[in-house]
Amino acid sequence: MTKPAFRFDNSYVRALGGTCLATPPDPAPAPRMVIYNHALAARLGVTLTEAEAARQLSGAALPDGAEPVAQAYAGHQFGGFSPQLGDGRAHLLGECIAPDGSRHDIALKGSGRTPFSRGGDGKAALGPMLREYLMGEAMHALGIPTTRALAVVATGETILRDGPLPGAVLTRIAASHIRVGTFQFFSARNDTETLRALTGYTIARHYPACADAESPALALFDAVTAAQARLIAQWMGVGFIHGVMNTDNMALSGETIDYGPCAFMDAYAPGTVFSSIDHGGRYAYANQPLILGWNLARLAEALLPLFDPDADRAVDLANARLGTIAGRYRAEWLAVMRGKLALDGTAAAAADDAALCDDLLAAMEGQGADWTLTYRRLADATLTGQDGAVLPLFTDPAAMRDWLPRWRARLGPDAPARLRAANPAVIPRNHQVEAALAAATAGDMAPFLALLRAVTAPYTEQPAYLLPAPAGFGRHVTYCGT
Numbered sequence: 001m002t003k004p005a006f007r008f009d010n011s012y013v014r015a016l017g018g019t020c021l022a023t024p025p026d027p028a029p030a031p032r033m034v035i036y037n038h039a040l041a042a043r044l045g046v047t048l049t050e051a052e053a054a055r056q057l058s059g060a061a062l063p064d065g066a067e068p069v070a071q072a073y074a075g076h077q078f079g080g081f082s083p084q085l086g087d088g089r090a091h092l093l094g095e096c097i098a099p100d101g102s103r104h105d106i107a108l109k110g111s112g113r114t115p116f117s118r119g120g121d122g123k124a125a126l127g128p129m130l131r132e133y134l135m136g137e138a139m140h141a142l143g144i145p146t147t148r149a150l151a152v153v154a155t156g157e158t159i160l161r162d163g164p165l166p167g168a169v170l171t172r173i174a175a176s177h178i179r180v181g182t183f184q185f186f187s188a189r190n191d192t193e194t195l196r197a198l199t200g201y202t203i204a205r206h207y208p209a210c211a212d213a214e215s216p217a218l219a220l221f222d223a224v225t226a227a228q229a230r231l232i233a234q235w236m237g238v239g240f241i242h243g244v245m246n247t248d249n250m251a252l253s254g255e256t257i258d259y260g261p262c263a264f265m266d267a268y269a270p271g272t273v274f275s276s277i278d279h280g281g282r283y284a285y286a287n288q289p290l291i292l293g294w295n296l297a298r299l300a301e302a303l304l305p306l307f308d309p310d311a312d313r314a315v316d317l318a319n320a321r322l323g324t325i326a327g328r329y330r331a332e333w334l335a336v337m338r339g340k341l342a343l344d345g346t347a348a349a350a351a352d353d354a355a356l357c358d359d360l361l362a363a364m365e366g367q368g369a370d371w372t373l374t375y376r377r378l379a380d381a382t383l384t385g386q387d388g389a390v391l392p393l394f395t396d397p398a399a400m401r402d403w404l405p406r407w408r409a410r411l412g413p414d415a416p417a418r419l420r421a422a423n424p425a426v427i428p429r430n431h432q433v434e435a436a437l438a439a440a441t442a443g444d445m446a447p448f449l450a451l452l453r454a455v456t457a458p459y460t461e462q463p464a465y466l467l468p469a470p471a472g473f474g475r476h477v478t479y480c481g482t
Contacts, residue, residue: 005048005056006106007097008065012176015201018194019182020069025059025091026112026122028169030156034126034445035133037150040173045099046150057171058153059091059111066093066106070114074188075181075248076298078282083188085181085248086116089124092177103205105174106150110167125165126154127437128260130448132170134436135259138428138455144234145227146256147174166441175255178202180299181248187302199306206253217306218317220252225296225325227254232292233332236285237340238424239265239371243275245283245291247298264427266468268364268371274430289333293325330354340375342382342418343410356406363399370468372427379419382411424458431469 013020033054041048048056055061062068070087077085091114092107109132110124133149140146150171157167178198186194199217203210206223213219231254235242242249243261251257261275270286278284283291300307300318307314337357338345364374370393380389387404391397412418428451436448454465 005052006044006046006063006065006094008063008094009097009103010065010067010094011103011205012071012092012095012105012201013067013069016194016197019186019198020071020092021115022068023070023091023114024062024068025108025169028058028060028153028155028157028167030154031055031058031060032154032156034130034152034154034168034440035449037133037137037148040148040150043098044096044104044150044173046096053151054153057108057151058155058169059108063093063106068093068108070116071177071182072116072185073179073181073248074185075179075246076184076295077244077246077248078278078280081184081188084116084185086185087114088117088120089114089122090172096173103175105172105177107172107174107177109170109172110155111169121159123155123157123159123167124169125159125161125441126152126168127165127441129168129170130437130440131433132172132259134428134433134448134452134455135262136256137452138458139240139256141456141458142234142238142424144238144240144256145231145254147172147251147258149173174251174257175253176202176205176251177257178205178252179248179257180250180252180295180302181246182252183299183302184247187305192305195302196306199303202252215307215317217303218321221296221300221303221307221318221321224252224254224299225321225328228292228296229325229329229332230254231256232288233329233336235288236333237336238427239268239285241265241272241274241283241285242288243273243278243283245288245295247295250295250299263430263433265371266430267368268361268374270361270365289326289329292329293322296325297322339418339422341378341407341410342412342415342422344412352410356403356410359399359403360407363403364394367394367396367400369393369400372424373466373468375419375423376425378407379416379423382408382416382419420459425461426454426458426465428455429465429468432465 031054033050036050036053056063068091072086074083075085090107090109091111096104096106113122129152133152136146136148150173153169155167158164159167203216203220210216210219249258263274265272272285273281304314307317374393377390394400432451436451439447454462
């Protein structure tokens, strides 16, 4: 008997069949592998050849054991509630059990219409799918929890957006696709029974220690809060801007999910926005911690019936926890910043860390100082004892010149090595991402592959990928690709 290419399971469908709809992906008429993540395939124990993967990860054929479904969820999108969203162009094939026993969702994106498509074509273009592949691998290399891509397959179709574009399907690998919006879907329908089942499943899959708590739902909320506070602090540390922090894009697992209108900030500017549809700056860089709290408040609202049978008591419990989110995030952010600045970790010295970090941001704001290069060049400043490595990044370096001696007085041992280990030299620079995706869409994958190699070795100095966009690049705008 031939060994299956995947060790498949379908626990989500078994346990929560009422939260999804069985629907097959569209078969790609002429599947062609564009890029296959061999390292991830090996980790998952997937034994497909590229030719087999092109068919089984495009809808042209299905892996043995797959039970494709479209998942239901709701969500607040830019603050407005949509009681029914769901997978409009995605199909969850099932769960792959890796050789180490870990469980991972395997889902196709851009694989055709579902009952949740709301008039869309259910398809995806090659460029946005390659963007998700690139961003996920970059975040993974930076050590930030993220979904990843197993493959991008060209479908042989032409899809229409602003013009004709080559179609593609991405295979997303996730700890799960359970979102805040999944809970909101059933809360909006007053379906407490399904909410309870969904809560139990989420705990069993992601936070099993919560099952023994006096209130498993409260324990789950606490665990998700901790994971999300840590995640957003990590985003802020590398200058990552998600762009669409809607509640349907906040995963209960604590992974970064849905790389649509996202990008990495070049010059530090708290109001930086990349999304073409975020006209009010709701999801700007500096607002991401605020949206963390807002989204978690929506999760708390959905879980209220499970917090306590008494409605008033449930609200009091929720409010008590919501009041701790800002402090929890601040602690996570300070931990990230202490690492980025290689600060002495002794308790006596740590009292002034917050002011030191805040004053650095104040010195950078409005100065055109590149976020990534500023931290990277602090390592050079410690090695040489000279400020010339970092001050030229600033239009007016006066505030930074005053800050540097305070910082040096707080450095821990082995500061240069710690700075280089904590601060990437290479990120997916916006101008290079645009150029690589344009070339790939036109049929030349070489720039994309070169950029992928660079961003997956982010702490290695690579001169061709170090510098921000040249003058004249203009404002970078990203789109969701639908």
